[in-house]
Amino acid sequence: MDHGPTDHETFTRRGYLAGSSAIVGGGLLAGCTGDANQASATDSEPVDNGSEPVDNGSESADDAYTATISPMGEVSFESPPETVFTRLTHHAGMAFALGRGDSITAMHAPDYYDGLWNQFVERLPGVSLDWTGLYSSWEPSKEQLYALDSDIHLADPAWITKQDSWDEADIEKIGTAISPWFGNSLSDRHAEPAAAYADDYEYYTLWEQFERVAEAFQEQERYEALAAVHDDLLSTIESTLPAESERPSAVMLASADIEEIYAYTLDTPGFLTAHTQPLGARDAFEGAVESNSVVDFETLVAADPDVILLLGGFEPGTSLPERREAFASDPVASEITAVQDDRMYPQGARYQGPILNLFQLEMTAKQLYPDAFGAWPQYVEGPYPEIPADEQLFDRETVAAIINGEL
Structure with missing residues (x-):
């Protein structure tokens, strides 16, 4: 049974003032190994709206500020959030990038x-991350959100309300009694929101959403510093890419075993392809297979990709050599060009925050275009491989300093 907030609970130390837009409903991702429901496989100045502040003995109305994101609209804060509820890892990754990786109270x-992300964090000097033992929030309970008492719910109500146990009234209760909602998830693949909110929902790139999240935390300086690194990386990629006629065909695959293989194209709209869209590889399926479809070896042979990207290849418990061998030893799959040429490479996760996005842009550039960006090491297991400084596409020490607040 849901125990709703008492009158006293509606005035908390976070002082959630109001959100000007309705909170919406949306869709749910299916069939993802290693990123969603199958974990294994504009600067904002403080505002004075003329209203009387809530006297809670802490922050004054003069310190209040607003940040805006769809589907919540404009959200007011009395002070920057210190503890953070998340559901999906692109939001957890944003908090981490802003120096709040240890402030997360929940995540999927x-x-x-924790194991997957630390494969990349290993290469950031002086940066640490520990998400072990947190509340697993794929299907969050309202009681648990009250118990966690987080300063912000960095999650999209459009997804939360897809669950039978949640509705808009629940979202409003939590947002008023505990702390505001501030997140966007349907931008992952430009999924259609519920009809009642279709007019209000906006889609963002990964970095557009990160900018808005940085406003909510009043961390615009950190955002700008990381965005500059990202812009430089994109500029390097854009100026170095070979002509379209010289680019390989590619596909991303995810599978716990060869009996059920999910295929993902690399140019699907949304932030799930934030690390592949800029690299412009050719779709091996030439539009014949939709992203997030189950395929068999015969379909892959017909598409014959030059490169196969193996989602989840960085999982600590996954044997990349075994995945490669499963293809190479099959009489059908062994005919695929990528298998014959030993161009099956590991990937991390599609629900990536800004930091993982930097690593995955570098990694995928080298996997697709070794002659242009330097060869990707023959990775087998363990953390993201050491890459010589003169072959790195972004500076690790700069990124680490930004995360640690050493701007």
């Missing part, structure tokens, strides 16, 4: 993603 499959 925390132990799994």
Whole structure:
């Protein structure tokens, strides 16, 4: 049974003032190994709106500020959030990038993603991350959100309300009694929101959403510093890419075993392809297969990709050599060009925050275009491989300093 907030609970230390837009409903991702429901496989100045502040003995109305994101609209804060509820890892990754990785109170499959993300964090000097033991929030309970008492719910109500146990009234209660909602998830693949909110929902790139999240935390300086690194990386990629006629065909695959293989194209709209869209590889399926479809070896042979990107290849418990061998030893799959040429490469996760996005842009550039960006090492297991400084596409020490607040 849901125990709703008492009158006293509607005035908390976070002082959630109001959100000007309705909170919406949306869709749910299916069939993803290693990123969603199958974990294994504009600067904002403080505002004075003329209203009387809530006297809670802490922050004054003069310190209040607003940040805006769809589907919540404009949200007011009395002070920057210190503890953070998340559901999906692109939001957890944004908090991490802003120096708040240890402030997260909940996330989907925390132990799994702790292991996966630390494969990359290993290469950031002086940066640490520990998400083990957090509340796993794929299907969050209202009671648990009250217990966690987080300063912000960095999650999209459009997804939360897809669950039978949640509705808009629940979202409003939590947002008023505990702390505001501030997140966007349907931008992952430009999924259609519920009809009642279709007019209000906006889609963002990964970095557009990160900018808005940085406003909510009043961390615009950190955002700008990381965005500059990202812009430089994109500029390097754009100026170095070979002509379209010289680019390989590619596909991303995810599978716990060869009996059920999910295929993802690399140019699907949304932030799930934030690390592949800029690299412009050719769709091996030439539009004949939709992203997030189950395919068999015969379909892959017909598409004959030059490069196969293996989603989840960085999972600590996954044997990349075994995945490669499963293809190479099959009489059908062994005919695929990528298998014959030994161009099956690991990937991390599609629900990536800004920091993972930097690593995955570098990694995928080298996997697709070794002659242009330098060869990707023959990775087998362990953390993201050491890459010589003169072959790195972004500076690790700069990124680490930004995360640690050493701007």
